[in-house]
Amino acid sequence: MAGLGITIRRIEESQGVARSPGTGRRMTGGYDERCAADLAGVGEGRDLSRADRAWLARVVTGAVRPNRDKPLWDLAHALAALARAGGARDGRALVSLALDPGLATPAAVEARFAGNAATDARGLVLDGGWRTGWSGLARLLALAEFVLTAEDLAQFATVTGWLDELAASPDAEGAAFLAKRLARQSAAYRNAHLPLAPLERRFRAILVFLAGRRAFGDDDILAFWREEMRGGERPGFRTVAEHFVTFEAGAHLLDGLEGLASAASLAAADGWEERLDASLADLTAAEPAEALAALLAAWPDGPKILTGAEREDLADFLRLEPFHRTRPLTTLRAASFGRVQSGIANRLRRGGGGADLAERAACTEAETYADLQARAGALAAHLARMLRIAAALAIAERDGLSPQTQAALEAAEADLRRVRRAGFEDRAALTAGFAAAASALLRLAEEAGRLERALAALDRQRPLEAAFAADRAVFAEALTAAYAGEAA
Amino acid sequence: MSDEARLLAELHAARALVRAKGPAVRPSHAALWAHAIRAPGQPVDLALERAIRSDPDTARRYRTLLGAQALAHAPLAAAASDGALLRRRVGPFELEILEGEDGAPPLLILRGAQAPMPRTIEAWLGDAAVRLDLGEPVEGAILLALDPAVPEAALLGRMLRDPACAVFLL
Numbered sequence: 001m002a003g004l005g006i007t008i009r010r011i012e013e014s015q016g017v018a019r020s021p022g023t024g025r026r027m028t029g030g031y032d033e034r035c036a037a038d039l040a041g042v043g044e045g046r047d048l049s050r051a052d053r054a055w056l057a058r059v060v061t062g063a064v065r066p067n068r069d070k071p072l073w074d075l076a077h078a079l080a081a082l083a084r085a086g087g088a089r090d091g092r093a094l095v096s097l098a099l100d101p102g103l104a105t106p107a108a109v110e111a112r113f114a115g116n117a118a119t120d121a122r123g124l125v126l127d128g129g130w131r132t133g134w135s136g137l138a139r140l141l142a143l144a145e146f147v148l149t150a151e152d153l154a155q156f157a158t159v160t161g162w163l164d165e166l167a168a169s170p171d172a173e174g175a176a177f178l179a180k181r182l183a184r185q186s187a188a189y190r191n192a193h194l195p196l197a198p199l200e201r202r203f204r205a206i207l208v209f210l211a212g213r214r215a216f217g218d219d220d221i222l223a224f225w226r227e228e229m230r231g232g233e234r235p236g237f238r239t240v241a242e243h244f245v246t247f248e249a250g251a252h253l254l255d256g257l258e259g260l261a262s263a264a265s266l267a268a269a270d271g272w273e274e275r276l277d278a279s280l281a282d283l284t285a286a287e288p289a290e291a292l293a294a295l296l297a298a299w300p301d302g303p304k305i306l307t308g309a310e311r312e313d314l315a316d317f318l319r320l321e322p323f324h325r326t327r328p329l330t331t332l333r334a335a336s337f338g339r340v341q342s343g344i345a346n347r348l349r350r351g352g353g354g355a356d357l358a359e360r361a362a363c364t365e366a367e368t369y370a371d372l373q374a375r376a377g378a379l380a381a382h383l384a385r386m387l388r389i390a391a392a393l394a395i396a397e398r399d400g401l402s403p404q405t406q407a408a409l410e411a412a413e414a415d416l417r418r419v420r421r422a423g424f425e426d427r428a429a430l431t432a433g434f435a436a437a438a439s440a441l442l443r444l445a446e447e448a449g450r451l452e453r454a455l456a457a458l459d460r461q462r463p464l465e466a467a468f469a470a471d472r473a474v475f476a477e478a479l480t481a482a483y484a485g486e487a488a
Numbered sequence: 489m490s491d492e493a494r495l496l497a498e499l500h501a502a503r504a505l506v507r508a509k510g511p512a513v514r515p516s517h518a519a520l521w522a523h524a525i526r527a528p529g530q531p532v533d534l535a536l537e538r539a540i541r542s543d544p545d546t547a548r549r550y551r552t553l554l555g556a557q558a559l560a561h562a563p564l565a566a567a568a569s570d571g572a573l574l575r576r577r578v579g580p581f582e583l584e585i586l587e588g589e590d591g592a593p594p595l596l597i598l599r600g601a602q603a604p605m606p607r608t609i610e611a612w613l614g615d616a617a618v619r620l621d622l623g624e625p626v627e628g629a630i631l632l633a634l635d636p637a638v639p640e641a642a643l644l645g646r647m648l649r650d651p652a653c654a655v656f657l658l
Contacts (some may be wrong), residue, residue, distance in 0.1 A: 007527040029508070030501030036508045045516040057505040063498035090559050092525065099518045149517045153549055157556035199497035207492055222508075253499075254492045294507055443589070 034151060035060065046104035051277070056142055058276060060186075061194055065257065065272050069183040071143055074132060076179035078140045079163065081126040085118035091163030096300045098144035106135035113137070137203035147182060150189055159185070179391040182382050202235070202243055214251040216244065217394050218329040222474065229482045236345065237475075238338040240331050292318040292447060295440050302433030303423030305386050305441065307345035310379060314444060317376055317451055324447065328454040329467065332373075336366045336468070337475040344483055357486055361474050361479040373455045380452040383445035388412040389419070390434045390441060393427075507616065517553070524553040525658075528608055528621040541615040552614070554656050559606045563657040573651045581606070581657055585634070585648060588609055593637075594645055598622065598630040598657075605630060606657035611644055615655040617645050 039060060043053045062160040087092055105110050113119055118126065123133040129346045132140065132473055148159050162181055166174050190196070209224045210216060225240045260430055300304060306314070316335050318324050324331045344360050359365075392412035395401075401409075416424070424430055434441070458464070515536055523536055533594045539546045540551040555561045560579025574583045598606070609632075610619040619640045620639050622630050634645035 028495060029504035030507050031508075036505060037513070039505055040508075041517065045518055054506045057502040058498075060503065061498040061501040063495060065495065095521065095557070096525065099521045101516070101518050116540065145517070152513075153517070153552045156552050160556040195499055196494070196497045196501060199500055203496040203500070204493035206496075206505045243500065246496060246503060249503070250496050251650050257492055257495065302556045320554075377574045455560065 005349075006477045016101070025127075030061070030194055030199045032340075035189075036039065036147065038150050038152070042142055043150060046101050046142055046145070048104060048142060051478045052139055052142060055139055055277065056146060059143060060146065060189075061196070062190060063276060065276065069179070069186070071140070072147075072182040072186060073176075074130075074136070074178040075140045075143050076166070076182060077126050077130040077172070078124055078137055079178070080130060080166055080170040080172070080175040081118040081124045081130075082113075083167045084126075085116045086112070090167050091160045091165075092354075094144075094163045095148060095160055096166060098141055098148055100141075103141050104138060106133075108451070109138045109141070111369070112132040126175065130175075147185065151193075155185060164250045199243075203247065206243060206247055211306040216247075218327050218333075219328050222333065222471075225480050228476045236338065236481050236486050237341055238334045241323065241338070243332075245320055245323060259477065270379065292321050292444070295443060299440065300433070300436045302436060303430050304421040305434070305437055309383070313375060314379060314448065317379075318447055321419065321447075325450040325454055328458045329462070331451070332455070332464075333471060333475075335372050336369065337363060337471065337479075340366050341474070341479060344479065348483075348486055357483060358480070361476065361483050363476040363479065366472060366475070369468040373459065373464060376451050376455055377450065377474070378483050380445070380448040383448050384439065385415060387441060389416045389446045390438055392416060393431045393434050394438075496602040513549075517549070520546070520550050521553050524550060525557065528619050528658070541617070542601065547615075551654070551656075554610065554658075558656040558658050559604065562654060574650055576648075576655070578655050585645065593633045593635040593641075596632040596634055596645070596648070598632070599628060601628075609644070610656040610658065611647045611653050612656075613647045613650055616643070616647065618647065620644055631636055
């Protein structure tokens with residue numbers, strides 16, 4: 001059994017799964033549950049915009065260049081300026097400012113502090129040297145809340161003590177000293193809660209594999225995965241695809257990274273801020289719309305517009321956003337063979353093995369691309385139909401509408417009468433349920449439609465039946481070789 | 489190259505964190521902090537008080553916030569002692585209860601060598617809590633009559649005599 005434990009650990013480590021040293025809990029994606037909860041506390045408490053949440057997450061993970069401690073330097077100076085302006089005698093007043101959910105937006109911050117001794121027309125100033133604008137200050141206060149409340153308040157007393165000292169000498173020197181302390185604390189936090197080393201290894205391997213190229217194709221992802229499988233790393237295909245999603249989003253940042261560290265002109269650094277934010281853009285640009293995965297996870301209770309199985313299918317197709325639009329072949333590979341591989345990994349985790357494992361590795365049960373395409377099409381059609389029903393429910397007054405529109409709404413009504421799903425009997429509750437789900441429904445219908453079109457285009461260019469047969473041989477070979485030891 | 493891989497790893501974790509929906513803590517830190525720094529006698533959020541009394545995790549968070557802003561605090565029994573405790577140290581401060589004679593109420597005396605002196609005392613025993621204004625010091629000592637006719641003062645007196653009582657001087 002000990003051997004099995006090691007096998008599981010090896011699989012998980014290769015998939016970027018680390019364990020939290022304190023709790024032994026599994027951590028995926030480079031962070032642990034504590035970190036997610038700490039960030040959620042600040043984000044929910046202040047009702048932060050997605051852009052501000054993304055900024056805060058970036059600061060916490062350290063994705064800030066040229067100097068990942070720059071936000072802490074800014075925070076220390078902002079607190080010094082606020083301490084001086086408010087005449088704070090101790091750290092308490094600063095804690096109160098940091099924890100005040102009413103100071104979460106630039107407008108609120110400006111309304112509170114404009115005209116204050118430490119400000120000019122654009123924002124906060126310390127000793128005529130350091131400065132930040134109102135939106136910068138609003139973000140820094142969110143960061144202040146994070147450093148105070150991190151690790152479920154484990155550091156609260158310590159940081160409050162530091163703020164006491166800052167309030168006693170709120171000048172540039174005091175700020176620099178606090179900045180150093182915060183930088184040390186945040187490095188320790190990353191060590192404890194952000195297991196980035198396995199991720200870093202994976203990205204280094206991708207960089208070596210691409211040998212300086214920034215552009216890549218579906219077949220590069222597959223070739224890289226096979227190489228990792230042969231090397232004994234055995235990462236999940238989906239996990240690797242997820243890493244390529246991030247690589248694509250961040251690739252444009254990589255050129256000139258070294259130049260930035262040496263040149264470090266302020267203008268260059270400012271440009272970088274924007275580019276780093278942009279690399280999180282597919283999560284933030286469509287604000288207030290959420291990432292598709294989050295949207296599905298938070299689907300409201302109510303009429304069964306989507307069944308659990310339909311939501312799972314959609315999540316499976318859309319989890320590699322934006323690849324369902326841009327790289328449909330990788331989406332199909334992940335949905336078909338990625339699932340086979342997860343099945344193998346799960347079986348090993350549960351302690352199974354033997355013949356069944358060999359059978360799974362041969363990919364005989366893999367869902368064909370044609371079947372997946374049909375399922376994606378059915379989902380898109382279902383969502384489009386639900387969208388028409390939503391319109392029919394929302395538009396009660398139809399006299400002034402064109403005959404075509406009226407006919408379409410009538411058709412949707414007829415459709416509605418044919419639906420046999422829980423919660424579709426009571427029209428008032430149904431109308432409310434559809435209204436609550438309307439924006440999510442619209443976005444999902446749109447994305448399912450884009451997936452359907454991307455798959456159709458792929459089929460024309462690389463017929464799915466042949467592509468599946470070729471891929472099945474490749475995946476079966478790779479999986480059989482990689483898991484042969486366990487299957488024996 | 490090594491920083492390229494590092495930046496991508498940091499971005500990957502940041503993106504995953506933005507997608508992750510961690511459960512937010514309730515009540516919020518902000519609400520607990522506002523409760524911790526309230527002036528004595530100020531109206532309180534009853535639901536919040538109930539949460540602090542009934543939920544051990546909320547109580548722990550609240551006491552952390554309270555302890556961090558206290559001039560001194562003794563989160564648990566200051567002294568192992570049998571029977572009623574009439575004198576205890578809380579950080580640099582000394583608290584003493586003088587029993588009243590001839591029907592006079594007991595007196596709480598708080599002495600401390602250092603300025604500033606606390607303005608408020610909050611005591612916790614089990615799930616019971618009381619917060620009182622201490623008034624101005626006179627010649628380096630604060631005197632508070634634990635008048636049995638004032639329920640909160642009487643409760644404070646009873647609690648302080650118990651070694652398990654936690655004391656926060658704010």
